[in-house]
Amino acid sequence: MTEALYDAHADWYEDYIAAADFYAEQVHPLLEGLLGPGEGACLDVCCGTGARAPVLAALGWTPVGVDLSRGQLRHAARRLPVAVADAVALPVADASVPAAVCVLASTDVRDYAAVTAEIARVLRPGGRFVHVGVHPCFVGAFADWSERPTVVIDERYADRGHTRDAWNPEGVRARVGAWHVPMAELLNGVTGAGLRLARVAERGRGGVPELFGLVAVKPG
Ligand SMILES: C[S@@+](CC[C@H](N)C(=O)[O-])C[C@H]1O[C@@H](n2cnc3c(N)ncnc32)[C@H](O)[C@@H]1O
Numbered sequence: 001m002t003e004a005l006y007d008a009h010a011d012w013y014e015d016y017i018a019a020a021d022f023y024a025e026q027v028h029p030l031l032e033g034l035l036g037p038g039e040g041a042c043l044d045v046c047c048g049t050g051a052r053a054p055v056l057a058a059l060g061w062t063p064v065g066v067d068l069s070r071g072q073l074r075h076a077a078r079r080l081p082v083a084v085a086d087a088v089a090l091p092v093a094d095a096s097v098p099a100a101v102c103v104l105a106s107t108d109v110r111d112y113a114a115v116t117a118e119i120a121r122v123l124r125p126g127g128r129f130v131h132v133g134v135h136p137c138f139v140g141a142f143a144d145w146s147e148r149p150t151v152v153i154d155e156r157y158a159d160r161g162h163t164r165d166a167w168n169p170e171g172v173r174a175r176v177g178a179w180h181v182p183m184a185e186l187l188n189g190v191t192g193a194g195l196r197l198a199r200v201a202e203r204g205r206g207g208v209p210e211l212f213g214l215v216a217v218k219p220g
Contacts, residue, residue, distance in 0.1 A: 010069060010075060026210065028052075030211055031101065034132065035056070038059065038128075039098075040097070042062065042100065043065075044066070045101065046103075046109070046115075050078070070084055099123075099128050106131065106133040107134060108179070110162075126218065133211070134210065135202065136180075137212075142154050143167070149207065151208050159180060164176075201213045
């Protein structure tokens with residue numbers, strides 16, 4: 001199992017998320033619009049502190065969280081039922097859940113295509129997967145947002161390694177680092193897992209989007 005990097009930062013993350021308007025104003029509408037209403041279990045893969053559980057529940061779903069970090073899950077357990085597990089080996093039967101989401105975690109896992117494939121395994125035919133993450137083209141170690149509204153992108157877009165380089169020393173990435181998943185790799189991971197891409201969306205506070213999301217459906 002991969003190292004649970006967030007264990008050392010879980011109390012900080014819980015407070016950080018609660019204090020930032022960005023999540024309620026940007027992440028939640030994107031997640032709501034892509035997932036839509038439904039019933040039954042919605043697996044929150046890499047659920048962290050469970051901060052998205054109320055959004056899933058408000059849509060009618062029954063959120064169930066999975067994360068590697070016991071520190072994060074200590075907070076999450078107040079919001080949804082949880083299991084400690086690696087996202088590439090979900091403790092869930094094949095073709096058993098109607099929906100799964102993975103929010104702001106594609107840059108936390110070494111192999112996001114493997115996570116997507118694992119989600120495809122557990123989805124029922126007709127089940128939907130919603131990805132919401134930082135925009136692969138405009139957010140990462142390769143992007144300097146310190147002189148907003150100008151955003152400077154450099155050649156590190158091509159770097160796929162793990163790095164703690166970040167323009168914002170106060171943010172999550174300066175603490176735990178990030179893996180970069182280029183856009184083509186992200187989309188190919190979804191289609192390569194056998195999911196049908198249904199819709200994509202971008203969102204942000206200005207002209208350059210900070211978030212990218214998609215919904216993909218398991219055929220059948
Ligand atoms: C930035 S947090 C996002 C948490 C939550 N989805 C949210 O929207 O606030 C990323 C989470 O991914 C989890 N994570 C990283 N690698 C993982 C893995 N291989 N399996 C399961 N969880 C993992 C971390 O422990 C952390 O809680």
